[in-house]
Amino acid sequence: MLSLGHNDIMLGCHASDWQGALDQAATALGDAGLVTSGYRDGLYAREAQSSTFLGNAIAIPHGTPESREHVKQTGVRVLQFPAGIEWHDGNRVHVLVTIAAQSDEHLDILRQLTHVLDREGVAEKLAAADSQAAVASLLSKVPVEARLDADTLCLKFPARDPLELALAGAARLRQAGCVDAAFVAAIADQTPVGLGKGLWFTSSATGVVTPSLSLATPEAPIAHSQGPVQGVFCLAAQGDAHRNLLERLSALLDSGGGEALFEADVATVLARLAGESASARTVRARVLNAHGLHARPAKLLVQAARQQALPIKVRLLEGGGEAVSAASLTKVIGLGARRGQVLVFSAEGDAADEALAAVATAVSEGLGEKVLPFEEGRDHTASIAPQAVLEPLPADTPHAAVAASPGLAIGPAFVLRTPRFDYPERADDGVHEKRRLEQAIREGIAQLESLVHSAPGGEVSEILSMHEEMLDDPELHQAAREGIGEGMSAEAAWWQAIDTAARAQEMLADRLLAERAADLRDVGRRVLGLLCGIELPTPPDHPYILVMDDVGPSDVARLDTQKVRGLLTARGGATAHSAILARALGIPAVVGAGERVLGLDNGIELILDGERGRVVPAPSRERRQRAELRLKERERLERDAFAARFEEGRTRDGHRVEVAANLGNTAHTADAVERGAEGVGLLRTEFIFMAHAEAPDLDTQVAEYRQAIEALDGRPLVARTLDVGGDKPLPYWPVPQEDNPFLGLRGIRLALTQPDVLETQLRALLTAATGKPLRIMLPMVKDIAEFRQAKAIHDRLLEEIPETERATDVQLGVMIEVPSCALLAPSLAEEVDFFSIGTNDLTQYTLAIDRGHPELSAQADGLHPAVLRLIQMTVDAAHARGKWVGVCGELASDAQAVPVLVGLGVDELSVSARQVPMVKARLREFDLAEAQHQARLALAQATSEAVRDALEAL
Ligand code: PEP
Ligand code: MG
Numbered sequence: 022m023l024s025l026g027h028n029d030i031m032l033g034c035h036a037s038d039w040q041g042a043l044d045q046a047a048t049a050l051g052d053a054g055l056v057t058s059g060y061r062d063g064l065y066a067r068e069a070q071s072s073t074f075l076g077n078a079i080a081i082p083h084g085t086p087e088s089r090e091h092v093k094q095t096g097v098r099v100l101q102f103p104a105g106i107e108w109h110d111g112n113r114v115h116v117l118v119t120i121a122a123q124s125d126e127h128l129d130i131l132r133q134l135t136h137v138l139d140r141e142g143v144a145e146k147l148a149a150a151d152s153q154a155a156v157a158s159l160l161s162k163v164p165v166e167a168r169l170d171a172d173t174l175c176l177k178f179p180a181r182d183p184l185e186l187a188l189a190g191a192a193r194l195r196q197a198g199c200v201d202a203a204f205v206a207a208i209a210d211q212t213p214v215g216l217g218k219g220l221w222f223t224s225s226a227t228g229v230v231t232p233s234l235s236l237a238t239p240e241a242p243i244a245h246s247q248g249p250v251q252g253v254f255c256l257a258a259q260g261d262a263h264r265n266l267l268e269r270l271s272a273l274l275d276s277g278g279g280e281a282l283f284e285a286d287v288a289t290v291l292a293r294l295a296g297e298s299a300s301a302r303t304v305r306a307r308v309l310n311a312h313g314l315h316a317r318p319a320k321l322l323v324q325a326a327r328q329q330a331l332p333i334k335v336r337l338l339e340g341g342g343e344a345v346s347a348a349s350l351t352k353v354i355g356l357g358a359r360r361g362q363v364l365v366f367s368a369e370g371d372a373a374d375e376a377l378a379a380v381a382t383a384v385s386e387g388l389g390e391k392v393l394p395f396e397e398g399r400d401h402t403a404s405i406a407p408q409a410v411l412e413p414l415p416a417d418t419p420h421a422a423v424a425a426s427p428g429l430a431i432g433p434a435f436v437l438r439t440p441r442f443d444y445p446e447r448a449d450d451g452v453h454e455k456r457r458l459e460q461a462i463r464e465g466i467a468q469l470e471s472l473v474h475s476a477p478g479g480e481v482s483e484i485l486s487m488h489e490e491m492l493d494d495p496e497l498h499q500a501a502r503e504g505i506g507e508g509m510s511a512e513a514a515w516w517q518a519i520d521t522a523a524r525a526q527e528m529l530a531d532r533l534l535a536e537r538a539a540d541l542r543d544v545g546r547r548v549l550g551l552l553c554g555i556e557l558p559t560p561p562d563h564p565y566i567l568v569m570d571d572v573g574p575s576d577v578a579r580l581d582t583q584k585v586r587g588l589l590t591a592r593g594g595a596t597a598h599s600a601i602l603a604r605a606l607g608i609p610a611v612v613g614a615g616e617r618v619l620g621l622d623n624g625i626e627l628i629l630d631g632e633r634g635r636v637v638p639a640p641s642r643e644r645r646q647r648a649e650l651r652l653k654e655r656e657r658l659e660r661d662a663f664a665a666r667f668e669e670g671r672t673r674d675g676h677r678v679e680v681a682a683n684l685g686n687t688a689h690t691a692d693a694v695e696r697g698a699e700g701v702g703l704l705r706t707e708f709i710f711m712a713h714a715e716a717p718d719l720d721t722q723v724a725e726y727r728q729a730i731e732a733l734d735g736r737p738l739v740a741r742t743l744d745v746g747g748d749k750p751l752p753y754w755p756v757p758q759e760d761n762p763f764l765g766l767r768g769i770r771l772a773l774t775q776p777d778v779l780e781t782q783l784r785a786l787l788t789a790a791t792g793k794p795l796r797i798m799l800p801m802v803k804d805i806a807e808f809r810q811a812k813a814i815h816d817r818l819l820e821e822i823p824e825t826e827r828a829t830d831v832q833l834g835v836m837i838e839v840p841s842c843a844l845l846a847p848s849l850a851e852e853v854d855f856f857s858i859g860t861n862d863l864t865q866y867t868l869a870i871d872r873g874h875p876e877l878s879a880q881a882d883g884l885h886p887a888v889l890r891l892i893q894m895t896v897d898a899a900h901a902r903g904k905w906v907g908v909c910g911e912l913a914s915d916a917q918a919v920p921v922l923v924g925l926g927v928d929e930l931s932v933s934a935r936q937v938p939m940v941k942a943r944l945r946e947f948d949l950a951e952a953q954h955q956a957r958l959a960l961a962q963a964t965s966e967a968v969r970d971a972l973e974a975l
Contacts, residue, residue: 027153027154027157028053029053029096029097029098029099029157030098030099030101030153030156030157031049031098031099031100031101032101032103032150032151032152032153032156033101033103034100034101034102035102035104036102036106038106038107039106039107039108039109039114041106042100042102042106042114042117043061043064043065043068043082043117044061045100046064046082046098046100046117046119047060047061047064047119049098049100049119050096050098050119050121053096053098054093054094055092055093055094055095055096055098055121056084056091056092056093056121057091057093058091059088059090059091060084060088060091060092060121062088063084063085063087063088063089063091064082064083064084064088064119066084066085066087066088066554067082067083067084067085067088067443068082068109069554070085070442070443070444070553070554070555071443071444071445071553072108072109072110072112072445074108074110074112074114075134077137077143077144077147078105078112078113078114078115078116078143078144078147078148079114079115079116079117079118079134079137079144079147080108080112080114080116080117080118081117081118081119081120081134082117082118082119082120083119083120083121083122084121084122085555086438086440086441087440087555087556089122089123092121092122092123093121094121094123095121095122095123096120096121097118097119097120097121098119098121099116099117099118099119099156099157099160100116100117100119101115101116101147101148101150101156102114102115102116102117102148103115103148103149105148113144115144115147115148116147116148116156116160118134118160134160137159137160143159146159147159147160166262166265166266166341166342167232167233167234167256167257167262167263167265167266167341168197168199168231168232168233168234168340168341169233169234169235169266169291169294169340169341170291170339170340170341171287171291172193172196172197173193173194173197173199173233173234173235173236173341174193174235174236174237174287174290174291175189175190175192175193175235175236175237175238176236176237176238176285176286176287176290177238177239177240178237178238178239178240179239179240180237180239180240180243181243182243182245182250183212183213183221183223183243183245183250183253184209184212184213186213186221186237186238186239186243186250186252186253187208187213187221187223187237187253187255188205188208188209189237190208190223190235190236190237190253190254190255191204191205191208191209191235191255192205193235193237194233194235194255194257197233198230198231199229199230199231199232199233199257200228200229200230200231200233200257201228201230202228203227203228204225204227204228204229204257205228206227206228207225207227207228208223208225208255211223211225213253215247215248216254216274216279217248217274217279218251218274218277218279218280219242219248219249219250219251219252219279219280219283220251220252220253220254220274220279220282221250221252221253221254222253222254222256223253223254223255223256224254224255224256224257224258225256225257225258226257226258226259228257229257229258229259230257231257231259232257232258232259232260232262232263233256233257234254234255234256234257234263234266234341235254235255235256235257236252236253236254236255236282236290236294237252237253237255238251238252238282238283238285239251239252239283242283251280251282251283252282252283254270265343266294266341269294269295269296269343270294272296273293273294273296276298278293278298278299281293281299291341292344292365292367294341295336295341295342295343295344295365296334296336296343296344297334297336297344297365297367298367298369300369301334301367301368301369301373302367302368302369302373302374302377303365303366303367303377304365304366304367304374304377304378304380304381305338305363305364305365305366305381306363306364306366306380306381306382306384306385307361307362307363307364307384307385307395308358308359308360308361308362308363308364308384309360309384309385309387309392309393309394309395310360310387310388310390310392311360311390311392311393313357313358313359313360313362314353314354314356314357314358314388318387318388318389318390319350319353319354319388320350320446320513321383321388321389321520322335322347322353322380322383322384322388323347323348323349323350323353323446324446324513324517325379325380325383325388326346326347326348326380327348328379329368329372329376329379329380330372330376331368331369331370331372331373331376332346332348332368333346333347333348333366333367333368333376333377333380334346334347334366334367334368335347335353335356335364335365335366335367335380336356336364336365336367337356337358337362337363337364337365338362338363338364338365339362339363342356344365344367347366347380350446360395361395364384366380366381386524389520391592413617413620413621414617414618414620414621414636414638415638416638416639416640417637417638417639417640417641417644418637418638419630419635419636419637420614420617420618420635420636420637420638421634421635422589422611422612422613422614422615422634422635422636423611423612423613423614423634424611424630424631424632424633424634424915425588425603425604425610425611425612425631425634426588426603426604426607426608426609426610426631427604427609427631427632427914427916427936427939428587428607428608428609428631428632428655429609429628429629429630429631429632429648429651429652429655430566430586430587430609430627430628430629430631430652431586431626431627431628431629431645431648431649431652432564432565432566432586432587432626432627433561433563433565433566433623433624433625433626433627434565434566434568434589434621434622434623434624434625434626434627434638435560435561435565435566435567435568435623435624436568436569436619436621436622436623437560437567437568437569438570438619440550440555442512442516442546442549442550442553442555443553444510444512444513444549444552444553445510445512445513446509446510446513447508447509447510447513448505448508448509448510448511449508451505451506451508454505454509454510454511454514455502455505455511457511457552458501458502458505458511458514458515458548458552461511461515461548461551461552462492462498462548464551465492465544465547465548465551466489466492466493468547469485469486469488469489469492469547470489472485473485473486473489483686484540487540488540488543488544488547491540491541491544492544492547492548496522497518497519497522498518500514500517500518500521500522501514501515501517501518502514504517504518511552512549512552512553515545515548515549515552516545516549519541519542519544519545520542520545522541523538523539523541523542523545524538539571560584561584562584563584564583564584564585564586565584565585565586566585566586566587566588566589566627566629567585567587567588567589568589568590568591568618568619568621568627569588569589569590569591570590570591570592570616570619571590571591571592582606582607582608585608586608586609586629587608587609587610587611587627587629587631588603588608588609588610588611588612588629589610589611589612589614589618589627589629589636590610590611590612590613590614590618591613591614591615591616591617591618591619592612592613604933604935604936607935609629609630609631609632610629610631611629611630611631611634611635611636614636618636621638625638625639626638626639626640626645627640628640628644628645628648632915632916632917633917633969658939658942659938659939661942662938662939662941662942663938665938665941665942665945666696666697666937666938666941667697668697668941669699670699670930670940670941670944671944671945672923672944672945672947672948672949672952673944673945673946673947673948674948674949674950676923676948676949676952677928678923678927678928678929678930678944679699679700679702679907679928679929679930680697680698680699680929680930680931680932680937680940680941680944681698681699681700681701681702681703681737681739681907681929681930681931681932681937682696682698682700682701682702682931682932682933682934682937683701683702683703683705683909683931683932683933683934684701684703684704684705684729684934685704685705685708685709686708686709686712687704687709687725687726687728687729687732688728689934690728690729690732690733691732692934693934693937694732694733694734694736696934696935696937696938697937697938697941698736698934698937699736700733700736700737700738700739701729701733701736701737701738701739701740701931702739702857702907702909702929702930702931702932703739703741703857703909703931704726704729704738704739704740704741705741705744706740706741706742706743706744706782707743707744707745707751709722709725710743710745710751711745711751714753715753716751716753716754716778718781719781719784719785719788722781722782722785722786722789723785723788723789724789725785725789726738726740726785726786726789726790727789730789730790730793730795733793735793735794736794737794737795737796738790738793738794738795738796739796739797739798739834739857739907739909739931740786740795740796740797740798741797741798741799741800741836742769742772742779742782742783742797742798742799742800742811743771743772743778743779743782743800744767744768744800744801745767745768745771746762746765746766746767746768746770746771746801754771754775754778756771763865763866763871767801768799768800768801768802768838769799769800769801769802769807769811770801770803770807772799772811773807773810773811776810776814779811779814780814780818783797783814783815783818784818784822786828787818787819787822787827787828787831788822788826788827790827790828790831791825791826791827791828792828792829793828793830794828794830795828795830795831795832796831796832796833796834796854796855797815797831797832797833797834798833798834798835798836798855798857799811799833799834799835799836800836800838800859801836801838801839801862802835802836802838802839802842802849803839803841803842804841804842804845804848804849805845805848805849805852808835808849808852808853809852811833812833812852815833819831832854832855833853833854834853834854834855834856834857834904835849835853835856835857836856836857836858836859836862836909837856837857837858837859837863837891837892837895838858838859838861838862838863838866839862839863839866840863840866840867840891843858843863843891843892843894843895844891844894846894846895846897846898846899847898847901849898850898850899850901850902850904851902853904854904855899855904855905855906855907856895856899856904856905856906856907857906857907857908857909857929857931858892858895858906858907858908858909858910858927859909859910860883860888860892860908860909860910860911860912860913861883861910861911861912862910863883863888863891863892863910864881864882864883864885864888864910864912865881867885867887867888867891868880868881868885868887868888880965882965882969883910883911883912883915883918884912884915884917884918884921884959884965884968884969884972885964885965885968886959886960886961886962886963886964886965886967886968889921889925889956889959889960889968890960892908892922892925892927893925893926893956893960896925896926896927897926900926905928905929906926906927906928906929907927907928907929907930907931908922908927908929908930908931909931913930913931913932913940914930914932914933914936914939914940916939916943917969917972917973919940919943919944920943920946920947920951920952920955920956921952921955921956921959921968921972922956923944923947923949923952923956924949924951924952924953924954924955924956924957925956955972955975958971958972958975959971959972
């Protein structure tokens with residue numbers, strides 16, 4: 022509520038130009054002790070992004086998010102300029118409502134002022150107001166709407182005449198607390214008047230607590246000397262609160278729609294009185310946005326409505342509010358829709374259903390925001406302030422999340438909140454807007470190019486190059502240009518193009534696609550930042566732990582590795598690009614830690630444990646000292662581990678465990694060998710396919726695989742055949758949309774639908790590895806039947822290709838990723854040459870937790886005893902047949918898991934290249950007997966937490 026005291030309002034100000042007015046506004050905020058002098062620049066910066074002119078001679082200057090540090094206290098100063106000033110966008114302004122806001126309070130003020138904007142003549146009145154009280158009442162007065170809802174209606178009442186019905190309506194208003202007994206008595210004293218069409222009316226202003234309207238309808242039509250009685254409206258009048266409602270009522274009567282009220286149910290009565298016609302089609306959609314329909318989602322809703330060929334109205338299901346145009350931003354914001362409330366959209370005409378479905382879908386998809394489903398009962402409607410949800414993390418207490426990149430970091434937090442981009446939705450000069458957009462895209466590409474050059478190579482530069490390509494996408498440019506052609510500003514058109522493309526990707530499936538969508542938004546934000554002139558907040562110049570919502574890969578690539586000691590994110594899983602990059606850069610990272618981490622104060626000290634996936638805010642002195650010791654110890658270990666990286670992987674007592682590297686790019690093989698990898702334990706060949714615009718032919722694949730084989734120089738290569746499908750689609754291999762892509766056509770299931778593709782890949786691998794050891798494994802196998810089908814192709818190729826032209830040291834194995842395969846391992850072990858356990862998927866399918874789930878993935882712990890039992894069954898079955906078993910999921914590099922896996926009998930661990938030296942070092946820390954003891958201990962526990970606790974207690 023915009024409540025203004027007299028001291029908040031300054032009458033009779035004069036300024037020769039808008040800058041003079043803005044300076045006065047800044048001074049007024051400063052004099053009131055609300056801001057420090059730096060806020061003035063923030064006000065100017067905000068105007069430079071886009072004008073804060075609102076309409077009706079009002080502008081609402083407020084600082085950029087970056088300038089919030091200058092706000093001492095949230096508050097408002099209103100400056101009246103009777104002579105008016107020309108604002109920089111050419112509009113005439115008489116009142117500045119200048120806001121100093123520590124968060125997004127200006128949105129509430131904006132919403133409130135939308136009521137003022139609708140009122141005719143308010144600009145003149147504001148200019149002429151001669152008292153603070155007059156200005157305050159003009160700005161603050163939220164027009165009161167008479168109450169009309171399910172509780173004020175009294176339908177199908179057994180009455181015999183209009184007065185009985187009127188009294189039933191009055192009694193209903195009394196039950197609803199809108200009137201007192203005096204009102205009922207006053208209604209009893211007067212005779213209802215006929216409105217025509219069977220409807221009657223009675224009203225009183227006596228005993229009114231809340232202005233309200235009731236409709237009472239009879240059980241059966243009542244015959245009356247003055248005409249039929251099909252319903253009586255009973256109005257509790259106060260001021261002109263009922264004006265709108267009565268206008269809608271008379272419009273309804275004029276259109277002949279009144280008669281239908283007699284038979285109607287509560288929802289229909291409310292719909293008709295809201296202004297929805299009987300022939301309109303309707304659709305409902307629940308608002309899922311955490312903060313309701315605030316400016317940004319409202320804007321997207323309006324855009325969605327404007328894109329439809331016919332006018333769409335919207336109202337709140339609750340209450341008797343008017344159905345307003347969904348294409349009007351002020352009206353939509355003015356609904357004040359909160360999370361959980363239901364919107365009713367209506368439209369008329371042939372294509373109404375289609376148009377309504379489009380807007381309803383936009384709402385349920387979150388209107389550009391990440392939203393969670395609404396749970397009746399558990400989920401309170403949005404009266405909860407966002408801050409209330411963000412309970413601070415308790416001090417000196419470990420907060421568990423997803424371990425994404427190993428290492429330990431101690432340092433102050435720097436919380437990077439995603440910048441808000443404010444920009445005008447529409448722009449007149451399309452040519453100018455197109456030029457601005459082209460310029461921003463060019464600058465974005467140039468920025469990315471220089472980042473690629475300064476990047477440390479490997480994954481980082483690859484992802485940045487991918488961003489560069491995304492930014493160069495002609496379809497994206499075309500979509501944005503079309504938006505500008507329709508009158509949108511460069512910013513709005515660009516973001517719409519990005520968002521549409523990102524949503525399309527997100528809709529297809531989850532993990533990798535969701536990450537691609539994040540990449541797109543990341544690229545989009547870069548250009549948007551350039552268009553709006555917004556730079557990311559400057560990080561401190563001392564080392565810090567970066568805390569973010571969900572980092573875009575280019576955010577990570579921009580990180581100053583000298584200063585960023587650790588990374589903590591609210592969202593994301595261990596497989597997100599940001600996590601992969603953090604590993605590539607060797608920065609300890611904990612991800613998916615929940616929104617509460619964003620509430621951490623800048624500068625608060627954190628201990629971040631990227632190995633255990635924990636963060637401790639404000640640690641006690643003792644805990645900090647312990648962490649420092651561990652950190653020193655870890656640094657020493659890393660140095661020693663690197664020095665000994667070429668030693669064979671062995672436990673302290675010499676038990677051999679091979680340590681290999683996981684790769685997605687054959688060009689990185691030499692680097693992996695240089696880090697001590699004893700082979701490649703998992704080549705994710707789908708990434709090679711993804712890097713090509715069409716399926717790579719035999720020669721291209723041979724060249725790719727040969728690159729790895731040559732760099733390995735006789736060390737084994739374990740290549741996984743294509744693992745695409747639902748969650749990892751190939752653009753040139755379309756898969757029908759599936760409800761559960763992780764349970765759909767993927768891995769070997771998909772490959773077997775196009776055996777020629779699988780055959781070409783197998784042929785390429787066999788050819789490339791001529792004279793070298795080659796291990797081929799099949800992903801997502803569920804039982805022996807799938808293995809046999811693939812093996813038939815493999816065996817035929819061995820027959821076909823002369824031995825001199827292909828590998829002869831070949832093994833064919835399966836990945837153990839589906840629990841059925843682990844349970845059936847004895848039958849598989851008879852025929853396969855080896856197993857490699859993909860603990861990422863095995864954990865996902867065993868625990869029924871989506872591995873990329875932003876909230877749940879922290880619980881998808883491969884050290885769960887259920888997963889460990891499946892590993893044990895696999896190893897036992899394999900060893901009984903003399904076959905070997907590797908682990909190539911993330912668990913293989915988890916320091917706590919390494920001895921357990923070795924104790925279970927795993928023969929090979931395949932980890933990301935950077936972790937090879939540390940995993941070898943970890944092996945040297947224990948002997949086989951200890952490992953077996955740890956495995957037995959872990960298997961005996963009931964939960965993954967119990968496993969970790971038991972291991973930690975050793
Ligand atoms: C796994 O599932 O553990 C695995 C190694 O495969 P990916 O992560 O590529 O699905
Ligand atoms: Mg897998």
